[in-house]
Every structure is written in structure tokens, then in C-alpha cells.
Amino acid sequence: MIIELRRRHYYTWLTIGIILPIGFVWAVLNIPKMPRDNFNKTTVAAYPNVIQSKETSSLKVNLRQNTVMQSVMAQGALKGGYQIELTILKPLVGAANQLYLSTTADKPLQTVLGALGNRGTYYFPLPNTFTSESPLILTVYDAIKQKQTEQIVLKK
């Protein structure tokens, strides 16, 4: 009986010792390559010009533009220089909220901007491909529940 019990332990741990590390490594290797850093007031300065604003019960969004970049863009040399300022007014439902940017309503999860956490203000620079002419659909998406938490549309 005792030898039998020991054998059961041995084979159990031999199995766990093979399967569990494989599962562990597989899961770690498959961690999605998405932005995990938030941009908050302490590390990123807000761009000076507020172009558009919108507010819901839980979020406030400002589309901001950099004046210096604006002058450069005016010369036709560059695009970009835009920034999203997002303030979480009350805690979001969901544990793993990501902010996505899209320019088309049928693909709301086009570009991931970054992760959202607790209440506070977050800053996300927009990709250089974005211009003030583009429609702007911001979607807060819970990666665990795979569910849209919030959506804000800034129109031209």
C-alpha cells in the first residue's frame, strides 16, 4: 500500500512535471504583444490644443494637437501630432480594458492604443497615419471578457 501510494505520487508528479511546464511556457510565449504601459500626467505632457471633446458617464475624452507639429504639418512635411487625453471618471467594468482606435465602424478594434487601469487621466499619442480629417472611433474593450465596455465617436 505504501509503495503503491509512493508510486502514485511519483507518476503523478512525473506527469505534472512534463505537462505543466509545457503549458506554462506555451502560455508565456503567447502573451499578446500589446501596449501595456499607460501614459499618464506624470510622464507625458498634454498637447496644448484641444480640438474636440466628448464625455460619457464614465469617460471624458479630449482630442489634442501639438502646436509645434501643427506648424510643421501646415508646411505639408508631416502628419500626426495628435493625442488622446482620456479621463476615467468612474471605474470601468472589466479587469483588462484596452483602448482601441478605429476609423471605420465595422472594425472597431483596428489599432490598440494602450491599456486602461484605474481612475485617472491617460494620454495616448495617435499614429502618424491619423489626420484631423479621419473619423475617430475610440473603443474600450475588455480583453478577458472579449466585450466592448465603452465606445466614443469623435466626428469631424
Place this chain on the structure above:
Amino acid sequence: MSANYTGILWNPQKKVYDSVIAAGSIVYLGSFIGLHLILNPEITMETLIIRAFGTLALLMLHIILCIGPLCRINSVFLPLLYNRRHLGVSMFVMAAVHGIFNILQFHAGGDVNPLVSVFISSGHFPAAIHFPFQPLGFIALMILFLMAATSHDFWLKNLSPRVWKSLHMMVYVAYSLIIMHVVLGIIQLEKSPALIILLGIGLCTVIALHLMAALKTNRQDTAKNVYYSVTPSRDDDESVKGYILVGNIDDIPDNRAKIVHSGNESIAIFKYNNKFSAVSNVCKHQNGPLGEGKITADGCITCPWHGYQYRPEDGCSPPPFPEKVSTFQLLKKGEQIWVNSQPFPEGTFIEPLLIHPTNEN
């Protein structure tokens, strides 16, 4: 100690053990919550509770799983084993707080039953981040609940040690589910690699300790000859017919035993005070290996697993405890000790075999 479940025998060791568990848990939770509030003051209290209790339960589970193999590697850790169930129940309480707050925070706000929501709220298997990790944690919590609910000796006695032990070995399944719950859950979204590294170290430590302990006991079972290969008596030797050879008198150290197997019987032959006695090797408590224990100063065989005691000459626990194990007849022939593989009823007194009868006179 006894398998009698009429009351919890609170001894000083149990009180110290439980005090250490309580103090350690309070210090951990206080430090975790305090540090988070300093470093991340925006965090909500629900999230803080979920994380604090979840990580504490994970840490406790690793400690629990390390105790068994550590005891098999070095007996100095045995005091940790005696009351390991207290640590297990405490760990379940921490895990339950983590689980309940998770369900309340993430599943109680919708129009679906929260328990149903745990199972249907996610489910894209090919991708690690979309793997339904929450059901893994829920199933593990149910296993831990079953173990905590049946941890009392009442259940050990009524379910039988074999069934009880099999049920409690489900902790290994729960551990595997919990590791995958963590690695497919929070680690997929965690910014810092610290949790991955700590979890990896914990996993490697637990697996390595269990395999090391298994290899060590396997060596003991064979090379060290603790488990003796059965040598039946020769048919032509009537004096030892029905007996099996244990070995020479000097093979067994004082106050220790040698274990032999015959059919379904596992027999421990103890040497003590110039005498030999043979009892069943299987402790009544959890089927622990009595033959790997020793005879302590009070003259009783003491099980190495949880300290249950038996008198070597009749296999009875000292009063007031009711446990009894089988005894076996021994025979000395020259310098060889032989044991009859037919057990006497549990608790039967058998005159110990004197090594040097003349010295006794």
C-alpha cells in the same frame, strides 16, 4: 494522537502552528495592501482584495505542496507535516475570498447568473489570452472546498484512509488548474515580469522537490533494502514453514524497523530493548509507513507521518486512544529473524522475541 474524532485535541504545537499561520497571513495581507496603496493609490479596494488574497492563497499552496517532499527528504521538517491540514483549510479560506470577490466584481453585474457567467464569459481556446481561465480557477476552488470540508478525522474514518487519501491527492489536479488559471489569466495582462518569474520559480521548486523525494525514497526502497525482498522458507525446512526471512539480527538498528512484504501484507519488524516485535506497517490514521518511524522514549512505535503511536508488543495505541494494528509472530533461528506472514487480529499481544534470552535471566 488518535483517529478518534470526538474532539479537537488542541496541543501547544497546534496552537503555535495556527498562530504562525494567522500572523503570517496578516503580515502578508497588510504588507501587500499597504505597498499597493502607496505605489498605486488609484487601485480599487475590490481589486486589492482579489489580488492580495489570491497571491496569498497561491503562496500558501506552494508551501503546502513543499512540506510533503521536504519531510521525505529530511525528517527535520516533520513538525510542519503534523498539522498541514490547518494550513490547507486556511489556504482554502484565502482562495475562497479571492474567488467570491472575483465573481462579485466581474460576474455579478450582468443579466446572467454569476456562476454561469464564470463559464460562458470567455472561450477562444486557440489563443492563450482568450483561454477561459476563470473556469479553471473555479474548478480548482471546488476541489479545495471538498478537501477542506473533508479534512476532519471524522471524514478520514468514515470514508476510509484509502478513499480519503485519493480525494486529497486531488490537490495536485487543483494545483495544476491554478497554475494554468494564473498563467492564462492575469499573467497575460501583467506589465511586470515579476509574477511570471516568481510563479516559474514556485512551479520548478514544487516539481523538483517531489521528484527528488520520489527518487530518494525509491533508492531507500531498493538500495538501502528497507523493503526486503521476500524469501519464503524452504519446503524441506519444517521449522520455518509459513515464515519469511527478515534478515540477520544486526540488520536492524535499535528502535528502528525493517519492512517486509508478503502478498497484501506489509510488515514492520522493530528492534528495541534487546527484543523484536512485528506489527502491520500500515498506520490506522492515513496508512502511513509505521516501519519508517521509530520507537520513541515512551516505548511506542511513532508513525513518521502524523505521530500516531502504537505499542510494539500488541499493536494498540496507548490509552485513551482506540487504534489497533495487526501483530505477527516472529521466530529466531541462529542469527536470523523470520516472520509469519499470517496476521493476528488487531491488538493481539504477542510475546516479543528476545535477541539474547539468557541475558534476560
